[in-house]
Amino acid sequence: MTRTAELTLRDADDTLNVRYLEVNQPIGTFYLAKLPAQVLLDNVDVLRRGMSEEQRLNVQRDLSPSRQKEIAAYVSDPDATFPTSIIISVYDDVVELDRKSELMKFQRGQKIGKILDGQHRVEGLKLAQAQDLEDVVREFELPVVFMLGLEPGDEAYIFSTINSKQSRVSSSLIYDLFDLRKTRSPRKTCHEIAQTLNSRPGPFFRGIKMLGSKLYETEYLSQGTFAKELLPLITKNPDEYERQEKRDIPVSPDISCPFNGYYNEGNDGVIAKVLENYFGAIAEIFPEEWTEAPDKFVIRKSVGYTALMRVLKLVWEREIVITNDASRNAFLVVARQLKANIGNVPLTSESFGSSGGGAVRLAEALMSKFTPAAGAAT
Secondary structure, three states, rough: OOOOOOOEEEEEEEEEEEEOEEEEEEOOEEEEEEEEEHHHHHHHEEEEEOOOHHHOOOOOOOOOOHHHHHHHHHHHHHHHHHOOOOEEOOOOOOOOOOOOOOOOEEEOOOOEEEEEEEHHHHHHHHHHHHHHOOOHHHHHEEEEEEEEEEOOHHHHHHHHHHHHHHOOOOOHHHHHHHOOOOOOOOHHHHHHHHHHHHHOOOOOOEEEEHHHOOOOOOOEEHHHHHHHHHHHOOOHHHHHHHHHOOOOOOOOOOOOOOOHHHHHHOOOOHHHHHHHHHHHHHHHHHHHHHHHHHHHHHOOOOHHHHHHHHHHHHHHHHHHHHHHOOOHHHHHHHHHHHHHHHHHOOOHHHHHHOOOHHHHHHHHHHHOOOOOOOOOOO
């Protein structure tokens, strides 16, 4: 029968009694348990590596304030979860193991040990607590791994193994998984638009590598890149949008994002149509680069798509928001200007590279002499 980790508090002697599950592995024995988040916050140290003699014994990296803020905001999500264990290197002589009752005992208010993995979760919870989310933090229980008797070299080995062996998940898979979500979200919309454009005749027909895997020779753009560049045209705060939509709270409009209004109104089909009009015009005016010999050029690949999405945002701000015309014919006028601006410079990796910097240079070259159509403001 599986034993669950439990925590009981004895106020009489101020002792914390944690029921544990013993695990044996080649490195030694460690102990699985769970703790209320508040108990963990109050009873562990986060000791970071530095230049002093004392700090040189620590293994923890510097705190990332942006990551801390991201986690603090995530705490308010109604589906927030921290399913992976916080790993603690327990200090000597602060914990008593009662193997008969399978209880780990230590004094409340006394530091148990230092965190080897999970500092940003802990610091994010602390920040959430400071931002008047104390009630939410109290609801959390956190899985914990207690490791006893570690030397600094052992701590370094564990820390480096955890943080150097992780395999990053493909962004295409991440976006594709939003297909399984029942609630609406900007990322799910990006996935659905990619699916739609990839499956019907048009400039992206069989042109997007769904899940990042190539099925057809005409697929030059990954689903992850497609969605990544589309997302900021919908909202600059996708995480906040998702949290609000789960709670049926109206999202705040953002007129700086071209497709924000369409998304907020539920008109995702309009977004797809605008993209078809725009990239259809690009395909018509740049036939060799888009259709006839796409292998030779960057325009259908990550660099070109990223640059063209930057251009679309600028064109939207300078012209379309004034003319209110996002038709295929309107974008043909735009595409002809882009063609004239680029002149005889070949749209190849030799000219623009294959990095983000290349995308910026290409966008600047395409927009170098852009003039809004009659009736549009500069």
